[in-house]
Structures are given as structure tokens and as C-alpha cells.
Amino acid sequence: MTAAPSPRDLDFLLYEVLHADALTSRARFHDYSREAFDQVIATTRGLAADHFAPHRKANDEHEPSYVDGKVVIVPEVGAAVRALAETGFIAATHDAEVGGLQLPHIIATAAMFHLEAANVGTAAYALLATGVANLVAAFGNDDQKRRYLLPLFEGRFLGTMALSEPDAGSSLADVRVKATPLDDGRFALTGTKMWISGGDHELSENIVHMVLGRIEGAPAGVKGISLFIVPKRRVNEAGESGDLNGVQLGGLIHKLGWRGTVNTVLNFGEREACIGELVGQPHHGLQYMFHMMNEARIGVGRAGAAMGYEAYLYSLQYARERHQGRLSGEKNPAAPQVSIMQHPDVRRMLLSQKATVEAALHLILACAQLVDEQETADDDAARRRATLLLEVLTPVAKAWPSEACQESISNAMQVLGGYGYAREYPIEQLWRDNRINPIHEGTNGIQALDLLGRKVRLENGAAFSALIETMGASVAAAKAAGFAAAELAVPVAAAVERFSATTIALGKAATNMEPVRALANASAYLDLASRTIVAWLWLQQATTASLALSAASADDALFYAGKLQAARYWMSWELPRTVQLAELLVRMDGVPFEMQDAWF
Amino acid sequence: MTAAPSPRDLDFLLYEVLHADALTSRARFHDYSREAFDQVIATTRGLAADHFAPHRKANDEHEPSYVDGKVVIVPEVGAAVRALAETGFIAATHDAEVGGLQLPHIIATAAMFHLEAANVGTAAYALLATGVANLVAAFGNDDQKRRYLLPLFEGRFLGTMALSEPDAGSSLADVRVKATPLDDGRFALTGTKMWISGGDHELSENIVHMVLGRIEGAPAGVKGISLFIVPKRRVNEAGESGDLNGVQLGGLIHKLGWRGTVNTVLNFGEREACIGELVGQPHHGLQYMFHMMNEARIGVGRAGAAMGYEAYLYSLQYARERHQGRLSGEKNPAAPQVSIMQHPDVRRMLLSQKATVEAALHLILACAQLVDEQETADDDAARRRATLLLEVLTPVAKAWPSEACQESISNAMQVLGGYGYAREYPIEQLWRDNRINPIHEGTNGIQALDLLGRKVRLENGAAFSALIETMGASVAAAKAAGFAAAELAVPVAAAVERFSATTIALGKAATNMEPVRALANASAYLDLASRTIVAWLWLQQATTASLALSAASADDALFYAGKLQAARYWMSWELPRTVQLAELLVRMDGVPFEMQDAWF
16 A cells, blocks of 8 residues: 655655754754654654545545434544544644644645545544634634633544635625524624535534624625634533524535535524524624645645546556656567556656645745744744745745646546546546646636735735745755756756746736736746746755765665756746746736637 | 637637638538528527537536446437438538538538537547548448448448557557458457447447558558558448457557547457458558548647637636636725626636637648648649648647647636636536547647658658748738738747747758658747747738728627737747747757756
8 A cells, every 4th residue: 555655755755855853943843853853753653544544435436425413424534533632732833731742734735745645524624623613713812722722632623714605615604504693792603604614524523614704794705704713513611502593404415525624505594593602703703714824725735636647556566567668769578468567658647746746845845834834933034934935935835746646646537547447546536636626725717816816925025025036045955966956057047037037027017907917827827836836846856866966875876866856857847837927927828818708 | 607719719719710701602612502502501500509518517527338248338328329320420521422521621610629528539430430431431332431431421320530549649650450461351350459339338239449550561661551441340242241350359548538438458369259340452551541530630739629619618718707816916805896807817827728729720721621621622733732732731730729728727727726626517527528628539749740750851841831832921911901900810820930040040950860860850840830820820810800900890890809818829929939949949959859867
């Protein structure tokens, strides 16, 4: 059984490229050492192999169903979530004083990656509990923290993010769930939420729904949305679960993939009263949610990267073991068949996967590191810089892995041929499971609008400038390193210049234009940005590999050679597409924009 | 309910672009008129809507299963196949004298497209019967034709193509099923076949397996493979089905999609004797199969195009009806939500689909027309030219629609958002169903090797020259047409030149090189060829639209405007990628080729 990520690659990224061990010198992480980080990762790797991977297929074949008034889920899911909760991992990055492990985000991310690669459907229940705990910890009052945090950390309560409604998916401004104030300061909720992952089940004593709703009389649009804690069972002063709270299961949604996580329609206050507690201030709900959105969006990218990585390792092993055909030019039909790894086109599909998934993991770890920088860097300037970089990188970290890993998993399937299409093999499930990632937490089209319409303009372009500056520093470091890194720096330098010039040209053009026109090609811009950012990541990896190669062991030398080849692949096969994208963007190509409904 | 293709588009392609009605002047089609062609198409459109589309989902949810010794399939499948057989459509292109409809291939293709768009899983049973009948008609002896053709035409017998084995999928040279000569001239078969579509069921009185096997003592490799007729039940002199013939169901394969067509492992002669009849000469089996392969491969492209087209129409309708969000720049949160068609990125995804699926249908029809030309053109030169063009276009007609329509269906899913991911909506099934098309009938990697390694070199490059010449004629016609067509001719002319120069450069380089190295980037070459060929198709459509626009009705003017915009989309968004591909190919990029197993 394969299990992503490859330990050698994870070590390389965490410690040789990103120097995560340096965090141990900071006060918050003083109790940790690199060995302790590795121990956390080893624990989740073991959990992934023992408790998550074994039921990935069962979780898909026997998706949650509604039987006799209850949602039935294969029992291994509950066991896995409990095993994970016992390690304290639901509170991985929370403060020790409230029961957390106080881990750096980069280490928690590396650990979580194993669980999602093994079984994303089961991992999601734990992730949602962490997400709810994050919101309560950040915006809840002391009473709410006291009653909800510990049960969430312990996995006794699980949770959901209840944002979407049947007519308010991409457009959260149109949320309609209604909250009527009660005398005791709480609210009676009515209305319907849809697409709610983890919305009903018997895995935990209670389910804490974080619900976006509108207090009666609130203004229209995003400025009238409030955030409520709505437990499935009412929670008393002592933090104990009691009677049902009027959250009615309206139905299960049957998905293409990611079936292990139950997906629901929920009706609030339909038959019995549904009581919610306001979180923070009225009308600030979307703002609170968005405060968590960077992490949620990077989480989507992480899930995509994890599934892509898992498929890559499986197809790699298959290509080494499967013998089929002979090389072009072999005239002897009785010659033995070769391993399909020997066929250049199979090698291309494997190298393309490697170049994708290893960069995706790098991107996700780099973003997690920026969260750590934002929270714990020594000086204000460094913290601010981390915030800016994180803002501009988040839409890319959400969209690129979700989309590129879809293609990557498709390549894994192609390597397996007919076996890849058979449900007896694991690739087809990964291919289905990941396909939600370009859709949820803001479609990739919305990420593109966020990047071009908001992030590159943020603080007068300060976020974008910080990114270009950081990329420039990597180019300089690669040139200084010499060898292969210096060669690879040349196309990256050109691409960064192209990215920068295109962005400036678009900014100028936008000043004279309707926003809807100025943003019409945002998806092409996101593609340009993504390919350039991935080139920058590969340049960093190549620089590290170049510098380490001369003193490397025989095994490490092979590993570094692979890194350099993957970097070369990116520069020669994937990066050049930015030339075409830049041309299209700079001339403000209007072909799709000018297409009319009546012409279809 | 949508039903691909759009009738207006089909009319345009068949009659305005390809002038299929001109075929009625040929002796073979003398009994037909355009009205009669349209009647055939209308009949299959009706069958598709009434008998095929309604159980597409049932066919997927209740996939064939093995119960009490029999393969159980939802009853609607048998009813649909019988309804189709009653129209005579299984023998659509066969001679009237043997019971066929003697239709042109282009019309049969247009008709079949509707059935595959509606329900590919059910349509496949009929297609396989046609394929078996084609082989028997072309290579069987008179006795075999007498006993097998009519029952196949009537749908009383269905059939399979039994080529692959567990260790011989892409490498048919390694087929191992053994044929031992019997005294009466027949053969006893033993061995196992895998991935056999339609391999066992109760839909018909008998199943005729066309089996590739090796006569005892035959040479190794492709020159030792023979073709056998192996019925499920023995067929006597009178053509009646009798006792079982030792074809044992070894198991069902559970697929990602296309589940309606049962997929099987078959064991021959395991428990009881399995008797086969040799077709044609010994050791010529693969040659006979490959004679049919062009049609089978174009059939794969047709299925992909049909599913892509169906998904396009569905997402188009959805985008018109679904209201969500407001345009960038709208400041009033109380303004009504707009139809998502109004969002430029949604329009881009729809236009991209239109540019893909309408070109895919055009390509498939054009190939079918070449089959008609090959068989019925007035002079030898025209027939030879059609054969050459068909040879070089076939790998593209197989690979490009299968792959581009996968992305196109993914765009349809993205337009639907979460609804696209839900099994309650039809897109996710189409996305799963099509994913086999890049794999079966020779993976797309094998198509690339076929194109670059064989087809462009065919008869000293005559096929390739014919293609370049034909493209040149289209460019000249577009320039002469003026207006938009003349503008669009400019990038196409450049692309054709690039395609030609790249091909010549690769041919020169190959003379000094190991074949495996010379063909290492064949997939990139296939991509270059496909994008160029699709540009050529769009130029033809644009030329027709340009010329027709001035005298068009109001409705037609909108239709032609859409055609021109789709052509512009292809030229500005998809064709420019050939620049990068040509660079990569001409410099014989060696990055994937040089990647080593130990570096992964």
C-alpha cells in the first residue's frame, strides 16, 4: 500500500527547503524540537495507514444513508475520528492553555496531509471540528469557549460550516436563513441550508453547526449577515448536550465522489424551535467566516494535493511492476515485454505528476508557514509581509492544486489503462473525490476574481509587490547557487517579469473600464499566476537540490537528480504557456466577453 | 430534456459545410434524397428521446450484476436495442441485398450520434453487433455470412470484440488464447479474455464473440494471430442457436462509468469444449481487426463528442435558468440576481464547450464522409485521397474528442457548480462515462505513436501531404470568402505552416535516431496536430457562416454569429498553444525521455 507523501520528499520540503525546524527557537514552539515534529508526523502517518486508508473504499461504496430516521455511516469512520481525537490533533494548532497542542501550522499541515491522502471522506469530519473550534476560539465569548471548545477538541462534538442555501451558493450575499431575537438574547432560526458536509450523523454526541443567517430587519447583502452557533442538541450551562434543537435533516445529497462525508440539506426550526447563539457582533458574520476562509481555501488545495500525491505514488509503483509491450523499434516479437516505465510517454505522465504534486505540497506547506510567520514572526514587518503574501497566494493555493491535481490523477489513471478505469483499483475514486475541490469554498472562477479583482490591488498593490520581490530573491539565490539552479533561474526570471508586466498592464487598463469587463479574463490571469508561482517553487527546490548534490549520499543524489528533472519539466513543458496567456491578457481579448446569449 | 446534437447545428454541418446531400447523385445512394436522410435522422432522434435517454441513469445506478448464474440488466436496455434493431439500423451501411439500409456513413454517423448522446451504455450493444457484422461481411466466407449476418442485423444475435487479455491489452502481439485444429476444420479454443464489453447477458438469443487467438504452432507476435467466430451458443447449419459453447463468464468488471454496458472476463474451453470458426486466412486476424480499427477508433471519438455535446447543451440551458450573484461592480445588494450566463467566466466556459463539441461533431462527420468517399467516389484518385486523409485523421478523430470533451464536460460541471457534482444531475455521469474513451481502442498515447510513427510517413508522406494540401485549399477558400473568414484564415495559415515545418523537422531528426527517442514526444505532436486540425475545421465552418450571413434570416444570423465567435475563440485561446508545442518538438526536448526510474 502506498501512502502519500513520500517521507523523503516531505523531509526535503519541510527542513531543507522551508527550514521548519527554525520555528523551535520561537517562544510559542519552545517545547518542540525537530524530533518532536517528526514524531507528530509519524503518528499521523501511522493513523493514516492503520485507521484511515483501510476503509477508504468502504466509505465510498457504502456511502452514508438514511435508515429508520438516522444517518448510517460505516463504523470505521467513527473509530478513525476517535483515534485521531485521542492524539489531540483536532486542537493541533490551538493554545496549550485551552487544551491544544500548540503546533506550528506547517507541521499540522504536513500531518493532516497524510490523513487526507489516505481517506479524505473520513478526515473531513475532524477538519470540520477543527474549523468550528477555530471560529469559536477566535470570535466566541468566554462562555461559548468554555462550553464548546473542549468537547470539540475531544471529538465528542463534531461540527459543520452551514453557509450555502439552495439559492445562495456562490452568492452568500443572498443568504436568507432568518434569526428572530428571543428575550434571553438568543435567536430562533428558521430556513434551509444545503450542501452541508457532516450535517447529520451519529458519530458524536453532538454536532455544532456554524450558521450564517440574517437577523430580522438586517440590511440586505453581505453587511446584514450574522454568525450563529446552532447545536444539533441544546447545550446547557455545564456544556452538556440535551434535547434536540429543531435542526431537521431535509435530505442527503448523493455526490460523484468524496462520498464518505455525508452531505445534507438541513431545515432549521421547521417542526420545533431551533435556538442559536450569536457569535461576536450582529451583521459581522461573513467577515468572521472570511477570516477563516484563507485557511479553508488552503485546506481545499491541501486535500487536492494529497489526493494527487496518492494517485502519483500508486501509478509510479504500477508502472514499475506492469510489463506490457516492447519499445518502438524492437523487431523481435518474442523479446520479453518491458515494464511500462520504459515507455517514454508513460515516463512523461509520471514526471508530469511528480512536477505537479510535489509542487502542490510545497505550495501548501509554504502557505502554512506564512500563517506561522503571520502569528509568530519576531517583528511587525515580517508579520505584515507574511499576511500580504498569504492574501495573494491563497486563491492560487486553493485553485491550482485542485485543478492541476485533477489532471494529474487523470494521468495516473491513464498509466493504469483499463485497470485505472476499474473500481477494483483505487485511482478512479481519487479522481472522483478530488473533483469537488475546484467547486467548493468558492469556485475556481471566484478565486480568479478574488486574485485579479482584490488581492493584486490590496493595499495599493503591496501584496503583489511583496510576491514579486520574494520571487526576485529566489531568482537571485538560484543564480548564486550556480549549476542547474542558475540555468533554471533564466526562464523563471523572464516569467516573473512577464507576470509583473501583465499585472501592471491589466491594472492600467482597468481604470478606464467597467469592472465586469476588466475582470472578464480573470481565469486566464489565475492560470498565468499559478504557472509562474509553481515555477518559482520549483526554482527553490532546484536551488536546494543543486547546492546539496555535491555532498549527497548515493541515494540522495538520485533524489536530487529527480528534483532537478522535475524542475526542468516545469520550465520546458508547463511554464512556456504563460507567453500565450500574457498575450491574450495584455490585448484584453474580448472573444468570450463579447459572446452573446442568443448566439449559443 | 436536452438531446444532442442541436438540429440546427447538425443541418449546418451535414448540408451547408459538408454537402452530404450531394451523395444522393451516386449510384449506391440513388434511392435516397435529403428528405430521406433527414427522416432516418429524425427516427433515431425519436428513438434516442423515447427509448434511450429515459434509462440512462437507471442503466448507471443499476449496473449489470451477476445473479443466480445470469447477468441481469435493467429491462429497458433490451427494449431499446430491439426498438433500434426494428428500424434496421444495425445494418445501416450494409448492402441492401444482404438486408442493409445502404445508408452513407455520414448519415449513419449523424444518426448514431443521437443514440450515444442519449445513452452510450445501451447504444454500445447495437454498435458491437454492427461491428461483428462488419467483420463477418468483410472477411467471413459465404456460409458464415449466411448463418450470422441476418440474426445480427435483426438484433437476435449480439456480439463482442474479444481482443484484450489480462496480460495483453495495449500489446495485442502478446495474445495467448490458444486454438487447436479439429478434424472438421474448426478449432477448440482455450484461454482467457478480459475487458470484453457485452460479453455475457440475456438480451439476445446468442452472442457472437470475435476472438483473436493463436493457432498451435503459429509464429510469435502479430503475425501469428488469427480471428475466430465463437458464439455463446453453437450455431448449426440452418443458423439456429443450440447448446452452450464453453464460453464461461469469469467475472464482471466494475467500472467508473459507462456502466450500462456489461464488461466481462471470459474463459474459453475451461469446463466444456469451446468451438470456434476461423475467419479468413490463418495468422491474418490482427490485419482483419485493424481493417475495422479506423471505424472503431472514429467511433470512440464519436461517443466522446456525443457525450460532450450532451453536457454542453445541458449546462447551456442551466446557465440561462440559474440566477446567482451580481456582476462585478454592482453596488446594490438588493438588486436582483442575474442569470449566470451574464458572468463572463461562465460564458467563457460555455463558449469553450461550444468550440470543442461542435468541432468534434464536424471532425467525426468529416471522417465518415471520407469513408463514403473511399467507397463510392467516382474516380480512383479521389478514393485514394480519401483513404490517405482518413488514415492520417483517424488517430486525431479518436484521441482529440475523447480528451477535449472530457475537459468540456468538466466545464459543464463547473457551470453547474455543486449541482454538477451531485448524482441528482446528469453531468457527473457523462463525465465518468467518457473517461474510458482516452483509454480504450488504443490509448491516446498509442494514437500519438500511430500518428507520428506511421501515419505521417505513410506512402512516403503522401497522407500527410494530402492533409496539408486540403488545409491549404480551405485557407484559400476562406481568404476568397472575405469578411470574418478571411481574418480567421491568417492564424490558420500560420498554424498549418508550423504543423508542416514541425513534421518535416521531426522526420529529418528521426533518420539519425533510435525510434524510441524519435517518438518520445509523440503526445505533444498529437496535441499540435489536433489543435491545427480543429482550427482548420473551424475555418471551414466560419467560411460557410461568413458567406451565408448576408442573406440569412434573423435566426440564422444569430446562429452564424455564434459560429464565427466560436471560431474566433479557437484561434485566440486554443490555437496559439501550438507555438509552444512546435518549439518543444523541434528542439526534441528530452526532459521526460531522460528522466530515470531511479530518480522518481
